[in-house]
Amino acid sequence: xxxxxxxxxxxxxxxxxxxxxxxxxxxxxxxxxxxxxxxxxxxxxxxxxxxxxxxxxxxxxxxxxxxxxxxxxxxxxxxxxxxxxxxxxxxxxxxxxxxxxxxxxxxxxxxxxxxxxxxxxx
Amino acid sequence: xxxxxxxxxxxxxxxxxxxxxxxxxxxxxxxxxxxxxxxxxxxxxxxxxxxxxxxxxxxxxxxxxxxxxxxxxxxxxxxxxxxxxxxxxxxxxxxxxxxxxxxxxxxxxxxxxxxxxxxxxxxxxxxxxxxxxxxxxxxxxxxxxxxxxxxxxxxxxxxxxxxxxxxxxxxxxxxxxxxxxxxxxxxxxxxxxxxxxxxxxxxxxxxxxxxxxxxxxxxxxxxxxxxxxxxxxxxxxxxxxxxxxxxxxxxxxxxxxxxxxxxxxxxxxxxxxxxxxxxxxxxxxxxxxxxxxxxxxxxxxxxxxxxxxxxxxxxxxxxxxxxxxxxxxxxxxxxxxxxxxxxxxxxxxxxxxxxxxxxxxxxxxxxxxxxxxxxxxxxxxxxxxxxxxxxxxxxxxxxxxxxxxxxxxxxxxxxxxxxxxxxxxxxxxxxxxxxxxxxxxxxxxxxxxxxxxxxxxxxxxxxxxxxxxxxxxxxxxxxxxxxxxxxxxxxxxxxxxxxxxxxxxxxxxxxxxxxxxxxxxxxxxxxxxxxxxxxxxxxxxxxxxxxxxxxxxxxxxxxxxxxxxxxxxxxxxxxxxxxxxxxxxxxxxxxxxxxx
Numbered sequence: 001x002x003x004x005x006x007x008x009x010x011x012x013x014x015x016x017x018x019x020x021x022x023x024x025x026x027x028x029x030x031x032x033x034x035x036x037x038x039x040x041x042x043x044x045x046x047x048x049x050x051x052x053x054x055x056x057x058x059x060x061x062x063x064x065x066x067x068x069x070x071x072x073x074x075x076x077x078x079x080x081x082x083x084x085x086x087x088x089x090x091x092x093x094x095x096x097x098x099x100x101x102x103x104x105x106x107x108x109x110x111x112x113x114x115x116x117x118x119x120x121x122x
Numbered sequence: 123x124x125x126x127x128x129x130x131x132x133x134x135x136x137x138x139x140x141x142x143x144x145x146x147x148x149x150x151x152x153x154x155x156x157x158x159x160x161x162x163x164x165x166x167x168x169x170x171x172x173x174x175x176x177x178x179x180x181x182x183x184x185x186x187x188x189x190x191x192x193x194x195x196x197x198x199x200x201x202x203x204x205x206x207x208x209x210x211x212x213x214x215x216x217x218x219x220x221x222x223x224x225x226x227x228x229x230x231x232x233x234x235x236x237x238x239x240x241x242x243x244x245x246x247x248x249x250x251x252x253x254x255x256x257x258x259x260x261x262x263x264x265x266x267x268x269x270x271x272x273x274x275x276x277x278x279x280x281x282x283x284x285x286x287x288x289x290x291x292x293x294x295x296x297x298x299x300x301x302x303x304x305x306x307x308x309x310x311x312x313x314x315x316x317x318x319x320x321x322x323x324x325x326x327x328x329x330x331x332x333x334x335x336x337x338x339x340x341x342x343x344x345x346x347x348x349x350x351x352x353x354x355x356x357x358x359x360x361x362x363x364x365x366x367x368x369x370x371x372x373x374x375x376x377x378x379x380x381x382x383x384x385x386x387x388x389x390x391x392x393x394x395x396x397x398x399x400x401x402x403x404x405x406x407x408x409x410x411x412x413x414x415x416x417x418x419x420x421x422x423x424x425x426x427x428x429x430x431x432x433x434x435x436x437x438x439x440x441x442x443x444x445x446x447x448x449x450x451x452x453x454x455x456x457x458x459x460x461x462x463x464x465x466x467x468x469x470x471x472x473x474x475x476x477x478x479x480x481x482x483x484x485x486x487x488x489x490x491x492x493x494x495x496x497x498x499x500x501x502x503x504x505x506x507x508x509x510x511x512x513x514x515x516x517x518x519x520x521x522x523x524x525x526x527x528x529x530x531x532x533x534x535x536x537x538x539x540x541x542x543x544x545x546x547x548x549x550x551x552x553x554x555x556x557x558x559x560x561x562x563x564x565x566x567x568x569x570x571x572x573x574x575x576x577x578x579x580x581x582x583x584x585x586x587x588x589x590x591x592x593x594x595x596x597x598x599x600x601x602x603x604x605x606x607x608x609x610x611x612x613x614x615x616x617x618x619x620x621x622x623x624x625x626x627x628x629x630x631x632x633x634x635x636x637x638x639x640x641x642x643x644x645x646x647x648x649x650x651x652x653x654x655x656x657x658x659x660x661x662x663x664x665x666x667x668x669x670x671x672x673x674x675x676x677x678x679x680x681x682x683x684x685x686x687x688x689x690x691x692x693x694x695x696x697x698x699x700x701x702x703x704x705x706x707x708x709x710x711x712x713x714x715x716x717x718x
Contacts (some may be wrong), residue, residue: 001262001266001379001381001386002380002382002388003266003387004263004266004386004387007257007262007263007266007387007683008263009220009634010254010257010379011257011260011261011263013254014255014257014258015256015258016125016255017247017258018129018181018247018255018258018259020128020129021129021131021184021247023183023185023186023227023228024227025183026231026414031208032208033206033207033208034207034208034209035207038206038207046127046162047162049604050125050126050127051125051670054125058547062184063127064184064185064208064210065127065207065208066208067208067209069346084477084529093144093627095272109461121513
C-alpha cells in the first residue's frame with residue numbers, strides 16, 4: 001500500500017460488494033418472484049435490475065424479491081417504493097424495460113407511465 | 123467482479139459453529155448450486171451476531187431476514203421459498219424480529235435497540251476472512267490517516283483526549299499509557315495485544331477477533347507508530363482456534379496488501395505482527411506474566427515498577443493493550459475524540475462489550491454505552507431471568523469481581539460505580555443469578571478457580587486463597603463455624619493488601635462481596651446447616667411426601683438404589699445412600715419429592 005488514494009480505490013470497489021447488506025435505503029424495488037412471476041420471466045428482470053443499479057453505483061437503492069403479488073396475469077411485476085412517494089407498479093416487465101425504469105424513474109425521477117399498471121387499466 | 127442480488131450471512135463464531143453452523147453453511151452452498159442460484163446468491167461467513175441464545179443465526183440480505191435456531195434441515199425450505207421465490211419463511215424467523223407480520227430492521231429488535239456497536243460494528247456484518255470487506259467498512263483508513271497526516275504525538279494526544287480507558291479490566295487511560303512508552307529511547311519497542319481472555323463466562327475478545335480481526339491489527343500498527351515500535355505480538359489462547367485461524371488469515375492478507383510490513387503508505391514506517399499462543403493459564407492475562415510467557419519463560423508475574431512502558435518485553439519499552447481497547451482505536455482516529463466522548467459518561471467515555479450469561483433469556487454479546495444501567499442490560503436487552511424466576515444478583519468482573527444485588531440495579535455502569543459497589547468492570551463478563559443460586563457456592567466456585575490458577579509465586583495468593591477455599595468447602599458441607607466467617611474476612615483483607623499481582627489482589631472479591639450482601643445465607647449454612655437455595659448437596663435432603671402414588675418410577679431412576687417401596691405404596695429415601703443427584707425429582711410425575 002503506497003497511498004491513501006490506493007486504499008480508497010480498493011474501498012470503492014469493495015463497497016459495491018457489501019452495500020447489499022445495508023437495509024436502510026430510501027428506494028426499494030420489489031420483484032414478484034412467485035411461480036407465476038418466475039415462469040413469466042421475472043428472474044432475468046431481477047438480474048437486470050441488480051446489474052444496472054450496481055453499474056450506476058446507486059447506493060440508496062435496494063432490490064428485493066417478493067412472493068405472489070396477486071395479479072398473476074400482469075407478471076413479471078416490479079414495484080418501486082420511493083420514500084415519501086406513492087408506490088409505482090410496473091407490469092409485463094422484461095430486462096430492457098427494467099433497465100429503462102432504473103434510468104428514467106430511479107435516476108431521473110420520471111415515472112415510465114407506459115409500463116405502469118395504470119396505463120393498462122385505462 | 124460478480125454482482126449478487128442476495129447475501130446469506132451465516133454466523134461462524136464459536137457459539138454458532140459449535141452448534142453446526144459450518145454444516146449449515148455448506149448445505150446452503152450445495153443447495154444454492156443445486157437450484158442454480160450460485161451466480162445470484164452468495165453465502166458468507168461472519169463473526170458473532172451477539173444473540174447467541176437463538177443461534178445458529180443466518181441473516182439473508184437485502185431483506186435483512188433474521189433466521190434463528192437454524193438447522194441443516196431448514197436450509198432446503200429457505201432456499202426454495204425465500205431465495206428462489208422471494209417468500210421469507212416466517213416460521214423460522216427470530217420471533218423478536220417480527221412486528222405484526224412485518225419484518226423489523228435488525229436495529230429495531232429489542233436485543234439490539236439499546237446497544238451502540240462501536241467495537242462490534244463489523245461483527246456479523248462482514249466476512250472476517252476477507253480484508254476487502256473490512257476495507258469497505260473504512261478499514262485501514264485510520265492507519266492511512268495517521269501515517270500520512272499525523273505526527274506520533276498527535277496520535278497520542280487524540281487518544282488522551284478521547285478518554286479511552288483499558289477495557290481489559292484495569293481501566294487505565296490508554297493515551298497516558300502510550301505517552302509513557304513514547305519518549306523512551308530504545309533500539310526496539312513492542313506493542314502487545316492481550317487476547318488472553320480468561321474469566322469464566324467472558325467471550326468478548328474472542329468474538330472481536332473472530333468477527334473483525336483486522337480492526338485489532340490496524341490498531342496495533344497505529345499504536346506502534348505512536349510509540350515508535352515496529353514489532354507487535356498478539357498473545358492469544360490456544361483454546362480459541364477460530365480466532366487464531368482468522369488472525370493468521372488477516373495478518374497474511376494485510377501483508378499482501380502492504381498494510382503490514384515495510385514502508386507502509388510510503389511513510390517509511392515498518393510494522394510486523396506475530397501471534398503467540400498461550401496455554402490457557404489465567405495468570406498470563408496479567409501483563410508481566412504475559413510478557414514472561416512470550417519470552418518463553420514460565421508465566422509468572424513480577425513486581426511493578428519497572429512498568430512495561432519502561433522495561434517490558436525482553437527489557438524493551440512495551441505497551442500492552444486489550445483486544446477491545448484496541449478495537450476502539452481506529453474509530454477514534456477516524457471520528458475524533460469528541461465523537462467518542464459523545465457516548466458513555468464523563469469519566470468512562472465510549473461503550474463496553476459485555477458477555478451476558480447465566481440465568482438470562484438472551485445469552486450473548488452486548489455492547490452498550492457506558493452509563494447504561496444494569497437493569498436496562500439485564501431486562502431490556504437480556505430479557506430477564508428465564509422461567510419467571512426472581513432475579514437475585516449479577517456477578518461482574520469474573521473471579522476478580524463481585525456480586526451486585528437487585529437494590530443496585532439502577533446503577534449506571536462505569537468503571538468507578540462498579541468498584542464503589544464492591545465489584546468491578548473486569549473484562550466484561552456478566553453472569554446473572556436467580557433465586558436458585560446459592561451465593562456461598564458461587565463464592566466457592568470462583569475461589570476454586572483462582573486457587574487453581576494461582577501461579578504460586580507469592581505466599582498470600584498461593585496459601586491464603588487455598589485456606590479460604592478450605593473454609594468455604596467446610597461451610598458448604600455443613601461443617602462451618604461462625605468464627606469461620608470472621609476468619610474469611612480477615613484473610614480476604616490480608617490477601618488483598620499483600621498479594622503480588624492483580625490475580626491475588628482481587629481473588630477474595632467474590633467472597634467479600636457475597637459476605638457483605640448475603641451474610642444471612644452464610645449464617646444459614648453455618649448455624650441452621652441449611653442451604654436456602656437448595657444447591658449445596660451436603661446440606662440437602664430429599665424426601666417423599668404423601669402425594670406419592672407408589673408408581674416406582676423414582677426407584678427405577680435412582681442410580682444408587684436408595685429408594686425403596688412397594689407398588690402403590692408411599693416410597694422412602696434412604697438418606698445414608700442418597701447422593702442428592704435429583705434424578706428422582708425429575709422422574710416423579712406427581713411432584714411428590716421435595717428438596718429440603
